[in-house]
Amino acid sequence: MNATLPLVGRAIREIVRTPDALFPTLFIPIFFLVVNTGQAAKIFPSDDTGFLAGQGYGAFQLPTTLLLAASFGMAALFLVEEIEEGYFDKLRATPIPRAAIVLGRLGAEGVKCVGIAVLIVLIALPFGIEIASGVPGFVLLIALTAGWGVVYGGFLQIVALKTRSAAATNSAGMIFFPLLFLTPNLVPRELLTEPMEVAATLNPVTYLMEALRSLILHDLDWGDVLPGFGVVAGLGVVMLVLNVRVVNRYD
Numbered sequence: 001m002n003a004t005l006p007l008v009g010r011a012i013r014e015i016v017r018t019p020d021a022l023f024p025t026l027f028i029p030i031f032f033l034v035v036n037t038g039q040a041a042k043i044f045p046s047d048d049t050g051f052l053a054g055q056g057y058g059a060f061q062l063p064t065t066l067l068l069a070a071s072f073g074m075a076a077l078f079l080v081e082e083i084e085e086g087y088f089d090k091l092r093a094t095p096i097p098r099a100a101i102v103l104g105r106l107g108a109e110g111v112k113c114v115g116i117a118v119l120i121v122l123i124a125l126p127f128g129i130e131i132a133s134g135v136p137g138f139v140l141l142i143a144l145t146a147g148w149g150v151v152y153g154g155f156l157q158i159v160a161l162k163t164r165s166a167a168a169t170n171s172a173g174m175i176f177f178p179l180l181f182l183t184p185n186l187v188p189r190e191l192l193t194e195p196m197e198v199a200a201t202l203n204p205v206t207y208l209m210e211a212l213r214s215l216i217l218h219d220l221d222w223g224d225v226l227p228g229f230g231v232v233a234g235l236g237v238v239m240l241v242l243n244v245r246v247v248n249r250y251d
Helices: 004-017 019-040 057-069 074-085 087-093 098-127 134-163 166-173 176-181 194-202 204-217 222-248
Strands: none
Touching (some): 004 019, 004 074, 004 098, 019 098, 057 204, 074 087, 074 098, 074 134, 074 166, 087 098, 098 134, 098 222, 134 166, 134 204, 134 222, 204 222
16 A cells, blocks of 8 residues: 555656646537437436436436446556656556556556536536435435546556557547446436347446436435345456556566
8 A cells, every 4th residue: 555655646646747638528428418418318208217316317327437437547548658758668667566566557547537526516416306215315326427537448448458549548448438338327227228239238347337327316225225236246356466467467
């Protein structure tokens, strides 16, 4: 932990020094929120659509926006720069745990996702979107979003370490879009046709989305929320182990 915290701080300073890199992280998810809500809000009016629980369609789409915002892995791109400049080799030569090297960037990614998620929710609230689960639900909403950001950042770091290429890392980031569209992102899972419902059920992102949606639309129900945290915890352990393994075998 003593080695991890300075590396987290260093990675956060990198993010702060490049605020222009945060623009796509905010603009693209909010763009999708506006477009999807504008196209479907009249199809699913809040008064006549049971799955909206009295809120507008924008509330149903907010989880998609949060997950999309958390899937811009800046940490991996900064890692590629570090590799190209030779600093990563110097870092590996120091007597610090390999897990600290991995967690340094992923910790900063989590902090970034917390800030982005809070900002997106604050932007959404004036448009009539409410967090029905209250303050505890808001905290869980942000934590779950940030947790997914760390998990996805871990995946992109593996690509960065394996390829040492910014182009390949950027391309790998696009994998989230198929994962996103194979979820009940437009309607609840029970309204999907059978092939799509099967795909959504097998997709771990579905359980994240449904957990976030539950926190926004309903009172806090741990039965709906825990599967999302289970996905984050399980994939988080896998990504950490794989990242450390790749760093150990980097040469």
